[in-house]
Structures are given as structure tokens and as C-alpha cells.
Amino acid sequence: METLQIGGVSARQLADNFGTPLYVYDEDKIIAQAKDAMENFSSDMFKTEVAYASKAFSSIALFKLLAAQGLGFDAVSGGELYGMSRAGVDMSKVYFHGNNKSNKEIEEALELGVGYFVIDNVMECRRLIEIAMEKHIQTKALLRVNPGISAHTHEYIMTAKPDSKFGIFIDDTEHIGQVIELLAESSHVRLAGFHSHIGSQIMDARSFEKAIDTMTYFLAYVQREYGMEQTELSIGGGFGIKYLEEDQPISLGQMCKTMVKYTERCIQEKDISISKLITEPGRAMVGEAGYTLYTIGDRKRSGTKDYLFVDGGMSDNIRPALYDAGYRAVLAEKYKEPAWHTYCIAGKNCESGDVLIDTIKLPEAKSGDLLAVYSTGAYGYSMASNYNRLGRPAVVFAGHGKARVVIRRESYADQYDLEIE
Numbered sequence: 001m002e003t004l005q006i007g008g009v010s011a012r013q014l015a016d017n018f019g020t021p022l023y024v025y026d027e028d029k030i031i032a033q034a035k036d037a038m039e040n041f042s043s044d045m046f047k048t049e050v051a052y053a054s055k056a057f058s059s060i061a062l063f064k065l066l067a068a069q070g071l072g073f074d075a076v077s078g079g080e081l082y083g084m085s086r087a088g089v090d091m092s093k094v095y096f097h098g099n100n101k102s103n104k105e106i107e108e109a110l111e112l113g114v115g116y117f118v119i120d121n122v123m124e125c126r127r128l129i130e131i132a133m134e135k136h137i138q139t140k141a142l143l144r145v146n147p148g149i150s151a152h153t154h155e156y157i158m159t160a161k162p163d164s165k166f167g168i169f170i171d172d173t174e175h176i177g178q179v180i181e182l183l184a185e186s187s188h189v190r191l192a193g194f195h196s197h198i199g200s201q202i203m204d205a206r207s208f209e210k211a212i213d214t215m216t217y218f219l220a221y222v223q224r225e226y227g228m229e230q231t232e233l234s235i236g237g238g239f240g241i242k243y244l245e246e247d248q249p250i251s252l253g254q255m256c257k258t259m260v261k262y263t264e265r266c267i268q269e270k271d272i273s274i275s276k277l278i279t280e281p282g283r284a285m286v287g288e289a290g291y292t293l294y295t296i297g298d299r300k301r302s303g304t305k306d307y308l309f310v311d312g313g314m315s316d317n318i319r320p321a322l323y324d325a326g327y328r329a330v331l332a333e334k335y336k337e338p339a340w341h342t343y344c345i346a347g348k349n350c351e352s353g354d355v356l357i358d359t360i361k362l363p364e365a366k367s368g369d370l371l372a373v374y375s376t377g378a379y380g381y382s383m384a385s386n387y388n389r390l391g392r393p394a395v396v397f398a399g400h401g402k403a404r405v406v407i408r409r410e411s412y413a414d415q416y417d418l419e420i421e
């Protein structure tokens, strides 16, 4: 019986040692993605930075791993900044995003020496200027511009519609002008450049090219209108990964190379220069490196469905319920056997939408079998909840035949420790 290996460790051994449900990351795959991005996102015409979008999955161990590869980071909250600083990340390589950053978060970020604030709106810009002045701290900012590109992806994860909550729409020259002018007058916050992000799980490089084309037109405009030269440009993240067999994503390295080459072409054509190009991959850095292991419990036939119940569910992976996201999975100890049986994989949360995989073909399954779901490394743990007090599963990093817990399993007590009796 051949068993699925993750990072050189058998899935059965992982389940027996650490329990299920269990998030497992193949550490070497993460490192390979980081190297692929760093090697290919580089140019002779401008500086470059790969900033990992930590919303996809954050942990101290991951921050250390990626920082050692030279990556910067994208954070969207005080909580993410805290984790980065505890991990010893070089905070000057951190981009602090988020609409509606609180004053407290802005203060914390300034004190931590965060490299860039990615400003979402005019009010935030005013608050940042005021707080930086009060604290006598100098900092840099990028303005988030919504380029209005509709990337081909699930509607909920499309961030660049004209009415998106993120950034200032590219045609809204009034508010963009206000931010530029406010920052031109500020003695503490310098506008270093602009940011755009068009969505997530995008497979088609042309969507990114369209965004780069639009943003470089925009840079030509701010150069003409405001004399801003040598600006920095962040093209965000959003590179798609393989969830289902039919998904054919372009590799992260190839995407990075394409983005750099296309930007070089665009700035030459438009006769502008940029000082730095930034990208913020989240999903593509960790998604395919992550697996979730579940133990199959009861089986039940209900109408047309042959249910396999697992010991987790929407509380550890909300994406099927939230986005209709599809996943592929195998029985870890029978993964080479022919898959004849059609099952529906449902979780144990008290919600009829708690279905992880609606239809999947597997070898005949029995109670106690181990199910390994692929590509759960991004937005799995980071969007997990303790609904029904199931407690978030542990996270394990596996590599070179060894495994270590990087986040421990939430116990019953952990979940009630915040309560005051």
C-alpha cells in the first residue's frame, strides 16, 4: 500500500503524530516558489521587490522562511504587522495595506518602521499625515488606484470594478489629485508611487498586462500633470494556482518574468521611467504547498448522494461555501488505486452548505481512511474559524522527511480562554 508523502513524510505518519484535521505544508515547495519569484522578478531597468501577501497564510515560521529568501511582505492589519515584527522581518520591506486602517494601527506601523503605507482614500491620507507629524516619523506611501480591469475570476474575488471598495478609481482625478497634493505638502509622508491589484486566482497573463498598460498610462499622466518622476509601481498579486485537474496556471516564475518584461516594454513605449516594480503574490506562494488531511468518519447515503463525512469542514476551509471553490483530493493510502466511486465530501459543521467537495471520484472509502485535499495552503487556515467550537487545526511544516508543528491545534480551553466568568 503506497501512501502519499508530503515533504518526505507519509500522510499516515503525519495524521498519527499530529492528529486530524491537519494543515500540512511542504516546506520545500514554498522555498521553491519563493526562489522562482525572486529569480524571475528582476530587471536591469528598475529595482524590484516581491512582497508576500500574508493574508494568504501567516505564521512566524513562514515569515522567517520567506524573509530568509529576501522577500518583503504585504500586511493588512496590526495583527499581521505584529507577527512580522515578532518574526524579525525587516520592516522597511513591509507594505501596509487595508482600507480603514485605524489610528492605532497607523501609530503601530509607524513605530515599527514599516516601509510603505498603501493609502486607500483621502481621509486615510489626512490621518496618516497628521499621525506621522505628531510622532515625528518620516515614512513613504503608495496610493492604491483601481485601474478598473475586470479580471476573469469569481466575482467575489474581483477587486477592480469601478465600484470596488478598494482604492481610488483611476478616472477619479479629483481625489487622486487631492492625495498627491496633500502628500506633496507633507514634511513626513512622501508619495513614492502607486499600487494596483486586479483580483485573485487569475490565470490569464493578459489581465495583468492590461493592468500594467493602464497603470503606466496613469504614471505618464501623473508625470505630465504633477511632475512626478521615477515613481514606484506595485502591480499587486492575484496569480492563479491549480485547484482542479483542468486548471492550467502559468508558473509563478514565468508570470513574474512576463510582468517585468511587459512593464519594461510599456515604460519604454510611453517614455517614462519607474524606480521600482513591486508584486505581491499570496496564493501562488503557498497555495499548492498546502494540504489538509482529514479522517473519514461515518458514511451515509442520502437521496442521490453518497456522503463521506470528515472531521473538519467549512470551519477549516470556507472557500467552497464562500466562492463555490473546487478542490481535488485523494485517499492518502489508496491514492494510486483506481477511483470508481462517486462521493460527496461533507464536513461536520452544523450548516447544510458545509460541503467541501460536492462530487469526487475515489477508490472505495471506509471509516478511518485518510483524505488529503490538495492546494489548501492559501486562504485555508487564514480564513478558518472556530465555528461550532471545533477549534482550528494544527499547522505542520514538512520537509526532507521531517515534520514540525508551526501552529498548535486550538484546544477546547484555548477557545474559552478569552471568556470572563
Ligand SMILES: Cc1ncc(COP(=O)(O)O)c(C=O)c1O
Residues within 6 Å of the ligand: 053, 056, 074, 097, 159, 197, 199, 200, 201, 236, 237, 238, 239, 280, 281, 282, 283, 284, 378
Ligand atoms: C492588495 C492585494 N495584494 C495582494 C493580494 C494577494 O492576492 P493573491 O493571494 O491572489 O496573490 C491581495 C488579495 O487579493 C490584495 O488585495
Ligand SMILES: N[C@@H](CCCC[NH3+])C(=O)O
Residues within 6 Å of the ligand: 055, 157, 159, 200, 201, 319, 378, 379, 383
Ligand atoms: N480570500 C480569497 C481571496 C481574497 C484575496 C484577498 N484580496 C480566496 O480565498 O480566494
